[in-house]
Amino acid sequence: MTAGQIDAPPVENMRERFVRVTTDLLDQDPRLAVVLADITAEAFEPARRRHPDRVVNLGIREQLLVSVAGGLALAGLRPVAHTFASFLIERAFEQIKLDLVHQGVGAVLVSAGASYDDAAYGRTHQAPGDVALLGTLPGWTVHVPGHPDEAARLLRDAAAADGLVYLRLSLDSNAAALAVEGNAFTVLRSGARGTVIAVGPLADEVLMATQGMDVTVLYAATIRPFDGPTLRATLGTAAVVLIEPYLAGTSVPAVAEALTDIPHRVLGLGVGREELRRYGTRAEHRAAHGLDAASLRARIGGFLAASCPPGGTHGRARSHAA
Amino acid sequence: MEVMPASNRYGYEDLPGLMSLMSGDEKHDHAAASTLDVLWVLYDRVLRLSPKTLGSASRDRFYLSKGHGPMAYYAVLAAKGFLGVDELAGYGGFGSVLGWHPDRNLLPGAEISSGSLGHGLPLAVGTALGLRASGLTGARVFVLIGDGELDEGSNHEAIAFAGRRGLDQLNAVVVDNASATHGWPGGIEKRFSIEGWSATRADGRNHAALEEALTAPHPGRPHVVVAAIRKASP
Numbered sequence A: 001m002t003a004g005q006i007d008a009p010p011v012e013n014m015r016e017r018f019v020r021v022t023t024d025l026l027d028q029d030p031r032l033a034v035v036l037a038d039i040t041a042e043a044f045e046p047a048r049r050r051h052p053d054r055v056v057n058l059g060i061r062e063q064l065l066v067s068v069a070g071g072l073a074l075a076g077l078r079p080v081a082h083t084f085a086s087f088l089i090e091r092a093f094e095q096i097k098l099d100l101v102h103q104g105v106g107a108v109l110v111s112a113g114a115s116y117d118d119a120a121y122g123r124t125h126q127a128p129g130d131v132a133l134l135g136t137l138p139g140w141t142v143h144v145p146g147h148p149d150e151a152a153r154l155l156r157d158a159a160a161a162d163g164l165v166y167l168r169l170s171l172d173s174n175a176a177a178l179a180v181e182g183n184a185f186t187v188l189r190s191g192a193r194g195t196v197i198a199v200g201p202l203a204d205e206v207l208m209a210t211q212g213m214d215v216t217v218l219y220a221a222t223i224r225p226f227d228g229p230t231l232r233a234t235l236g237t238a239a240v241v242l243i244e245p246y247l248a249g250t251s252v253p254a255v256a257e258a259l260t261d262i263p264h265r266v267l268g269l270g271v272g273r274e275e276l277r278r279y280g281t282r283a284e285h286r287a288a289h290g291l292d293a294a295s296l297r298a299r300i301g302g303f304l305a306a307s308c309p310p311g312g313t314h315g316r317a318r319s320h321a322a
Numbered sequence B: 001m002e003v004m005p006a007s008n009r010y011g012y013e014d015l016p017g018l019m020s021l022m023s024g025d026e027k028h029d030h031a032a033a034s035t036l037d038v039l040w041v042l043y044d045r046v047l048r049l050s051p052k053t054l055g056s057a058s059r060d061r062f063y064l065s066k067g068h069g070p071m072a073y074y075a076v077l078a079a080k081g082f083l084g085v086d087e088l089a090g091y092g093g094f095g096s097v098l099g100w101h102p103d104r105n106l107l108p109g110a111e112i113s114s115g116s117l118g119h120g121l122p123l124a125v126g127t128a129l130g131l132r133a134s135g136l137t138g139a140r141v142f143v144l145i146g147d148g149e150l151d152e153g154s155n156h157e158a159i160a161f162a163g164r165r166g167l168d169q170l171n172a173v174v175v176d177n178a179s180a181t182h183g184w185p186g187g188i189e190k191r192f193s194i195e196g197w198s199a200t201r202a203d204g205r206n207h208a209a210l211e212e213a214l215t216a217p218h219p220g221r222p223h224v225v226v227a228a229i230r231k232a233s234p
Helices: A003-007 A014-028 A045-050 A062-074 A085-091 A093-102 A130-134 A148-160 A200-209 A228-233 A252-258 A282-288 A293-307 B012-023 B036-046 B071-079 B085-090 B120-133 B153-165 B188-193 B207-214
Strands: A032-036 A055-057 A078-084 A107-112 A140-143 A164-168 A186-189 A195-199 A216-220 A222-224 A239-247 A265-271 B061-064 B141-146 B170-176 B198-203 B223-228
Touching: A014 A032, A014 A045, A014 A107, A014 A148, A032 A062, A032 B120, A045 A055, A062 A078, A062 A085, A062 A093, A062 A107, A062 B120, A062 B153, A078 A085, A085 A093, A085 A107, A085 A130, A093 B120, A107 A148, A130 A140, A130 A164, A130 A222, A130 A239, A140 A148, A148 A164, A186 A200, A195 A200, A200 A216, A200 A239, A200 A293, A228 A252, A239 A252, A239 A293, A252 A265, A265 A293, B012 B036, B012 B071, B012 B085, B036 B071, B036 B141, B036 B170, B036 B207, B061 B120, B071 B085, B120 B141, B120 B153, B120 B170, B153 B188, B170 B188, B188 B198, B188 B223, B198 B207, B207 B223
Parallel strands: A032 A055, A032 A078, A078 A107, A107 A164, A140 A164, A195 A216, A195 A239, A239 A265, B061 B141, B141 B170, B170 B223, B198 B223
Antiparallel strands: A140 A222, A186 A216
């Protein structure tokens, strides 16, 4: 079987692809080790049988999950630790801070569940704050793939590297994989009246929402490091809408940092801070947070209209709290 | 920082003097540190580790989990040549490599950064797994924790898993000076043995007894030594 065949499967979600690619990588790279806390353990069983010392299911122990990743890295291995985002990042946050970052070792954290993948489970399985939390720590590369093919490629790169990588998998996916070069943003569309940055699986909604608008649309499958240079190089009117599939505004400070010397306005859209206290489906939660194409179109349109008053021109945009 | 060649220049009797360099006093109260004898026996008689082998993948590792009050640790590291004696006086200073909690990125002799309780044993579980996965089955990991530190639930995730997994490269020392607020009725050893560990208790001041307990064979299981320390009379 070639790598191409492994990367070009039938319909398969990001988590299923993660299992298949990681199983393949375990055969190739003796440095790689997978640590689990029951979640997805069954799918990794064939890999565990082949590599019993490098595929370890700890049981329902998430603090140990992250610490063991740190301990494996101290012994020279490349650990991949995986569970739902709420337990991987939120429950074990001090272990991430101390047993990975403070020790000065690398690891690949791969989460499932995202912000509301399993909406019917309620708040316990929703982790919209994960990227913001990791943003309080130095050194993290944060990938938010928008398609299983992107996830596969980012995973392969992360496994072969040494640093701290968070790969945020979701059941939401764009219809097709987008071209992604390294950690850079991809230009999906060019326009003059503003820039819309779509992160990960929200790209399709954003493209629909901005149909016919004179805006630049950038796509980010990697949000840390934040690709400020591409934002600056493609900037027309300095009005930026950032659309993230997790806590609204998470990367607004990164936009501000990239545009420190340019008067600009920025609108951060994403998952709201308030608890919805709703069950239901992913689509219902997307709509409730105003992240469906129709809501996005109205919010982006309103923001851009405010940035271009009659007579207003490029470079004269005022600072404005959205 | 010049690291001294491994030598026997300093012995156990020199530790109070080395600690005085950090504390800046001559009273030597700190020489009563509960961890002092365990640390000395580990570095003097048990660990297959020297400043020269610090970069070797097959070395034994020592993880100081109970990072509080690390003067005894630094004194032992200095005595064994992992650290220049001239570094000791800077203890806790802004430019010093010796903090009130150790940082492995500043002090090469420290295998982990610690200070927040309940991290050393879980890290050691990961390292023991990693050594086994790398075929380095001769290398051992020793981790020192306190009886009060056992309150942290993260330890119990590690104890249960390590026992069931039979991680025989893993060795824990629990320095027991009865400081856990709610105690451990029935004994600390029981918390480990019921999970599948080999467990024993030794006098935490008796070097021969500690050496014997720390080197007792424990094929197929992790091993814990509860080092009992009588609290100093007021």
